Amino acid sequence: MGEWTAMARRPRSDRAAIGMALLLLAGAASLPAQAAESKPADLSSLTRVKVDLVSPPFVHAHTQKAEGPPKIVEFTMTIEEKKIVIDDKGTEVHAMTFNGSVPGPLMVVHQGDYVELTLINPATSTMPHNIDFHAATGALGGASLTLVNPGEQTVLRFKATKAGVFVYHCAPPGMVPWHVTSGMNGAIMVLPLEGLTDGKGKELPYDRVYYVGEQDFYIPRDEKGNFKKYETPAEAYSDTVEVMRTLTPTHVVFNGAVGALTGSNALKAAVGERVLIVHSQANRDTRPHLIGGHGNYVWPTGKFYTPPDVDQETWFIPGGTAGAAYYTFEQPGIYAYVNHNLIEAFELGAAAHFTVTGDWNNDLMTSVVPPGGS
Ligand SMILES: [Cu+2]
Numbered sequence: 001m002g003e004w005t006a007m008a009r010r011p012r013s014d015r016a017a018i019g020m021a022l023l024l025l026a027g028a029a030s031l032p033a034q035a036a037e038s039k040p041a042d043l044s045s046l047t048r049v050k051v052d053l054v055s056p057p058f059v060h061a062h063t064q065k066a067e068g069p070p071k072i073v074e075f076t077m078t079i080e081e082k083k084i085v086i087d088d089k090g091t092e093v094h095a096m097t098f099n100g101s102v103p104g105p106l107m108v109v110h111q112g113d114y115v116e117l118t119l120i121n122p123a124t125s126t127m128p129h130n131i132d133f134h135a136a137t138g139a140l141g142g143a144s145l146t147l148v149n150p151g152e153q154t155v156l157r158f159k160a161t162k163a164g165v166f167v168y169h170c171a172p173p174g175m176v177p178w179h180v181t182s183g184m185n186g187a188i189m190v191l192p193l194e195g196l197t198d199g200k201g202k203e204l205p206y207d208r209v210y211y212v213g214e215q216d217f218y219i220p221r222d223e224k225g226n227f228k229k230y231e232t233p234a235e236a237y238s239d240t241v242e243v244m245r246t247l248t249p250t251h252v253v254f255n256g257a258v259g260a261l262t263g264s265n266a267l268k269a270a271v272g273e274r275v276l277i278v279h280s281q282a283n284r285d286t287r288p289h290l291i292g293g294h295g296n297y298v299w300p301t302g303k304f305y306t307p308p309d310v311d312q313e314t315w316f317i318p319g320g321t322a323g324a325a326y327y328t329f330e331q332p333g334i335y336a337y338v339n340h341n342l343i344e345a346f347e348l349g350a351a352a353h354f355t356v357t358g359d360w361n362n363d364l365m366t367s368v369v370p371p372g373g374s
Contacts, residue, residue: 102256103213104186164303185282199307261352271358
């Protein structure tokens with residue numbers, strides 16, 4: 001029986017001991033006790049807003065500038081363990097997901113708001129899960145306060161003190177990289193009260209926002225080199241960890257599968273529209289590039305009070321980070337948005353398309369002599 005099933009059946013006291021060992025490692029052993037004993041925060045005067053999350057690449061409705069004083073923003077996510085197909089050859093992963101999608105949904109709040117998440121692990125799950133918000137302060141990002149066994153749920157509230165886009169991911173003791181590379185990650189966007197700016201006073205409102213979650217998968221192969229299929233996550237566990245330890249992914253994809261954002265699933269925009277692309281990678285470094293376009297304003301590490309880089313060709317997002325890029329499309333056509341490690345883009349799957357409508361600008365580009373014979 002794999003370690004993960006043993007984890008699921010451990011009683012609370014054992015789980016607490018494991019969590020404590022992890023906390024000792026992190027040098028933060030006393031935090032959960034303090035959380036339980038200290039005075040509760042009085043937030044009774046704050047307005048509560050309930051938000052329904054939507055699946056990426058789309059983002060729930062929100063205002064870019066804050067309206068009114070800080071709020072408590074309520075989100076609910078249900079964990080879903082499910083088999084998904086990740087390429088056109090039928091390769092399967094027993095995915096672990098927040099709300100059924102890889103990546104999990106993008107949450108949007110404003111700086112100073114309180115994020116209140118109800119995290120549900122249904123009885124049909126086979127494993128414990130939790131959530132570590134990189135945007136949160138304390139208790140391993142909330143991970144040590146949110147470990148839920150199958151059939152349990154929990155509510156975590158944290159104050160969004162820092163503006164930017166931030167990764168969240170599952171981090172169950174003993175199984176962190178397996179859960180993260182099985183799809184259990186997403187991002188939150190904490191907007192400055194005044195919305196996005198260039199850091200010099202110019203406002204940067206967007207007409208559209210898309211969320212791209214890049215995912216590395218590690219699928220075991222059989223003796224003939226074909227990808228293996230397994231009946232359960234438990235069965236896949238030890239072979240998968242072996243592949244993970246090579247640090248060589250078999251797939252690097254956007255939004256859970258090769259082609260999830262290409263062809264008929266392409267992202268849409270029009271000439272003149274200002275588009276914000278939020279891009280997260282919870283485990284590996286990445287290098288987004290918009291072929292035929294630019295990053296007019298880019299926050300490569302995603303933090304909105306760091307002035308954006310301008311006119312970028314390719315930008316670097318370190319693993320464990322969400323970044324953001326802002327671009328106003330100027331020409332119609334199909335653009336590829338890729339990880340510019342081109343082997344990862346073209347051979348492993350890390351590519352999306354934008355389909356942009358509008359009028360061609362001959363001043364920006366003209367075919368003077370079309371390709372042909374001399
Ligand atoms: Cu998990």
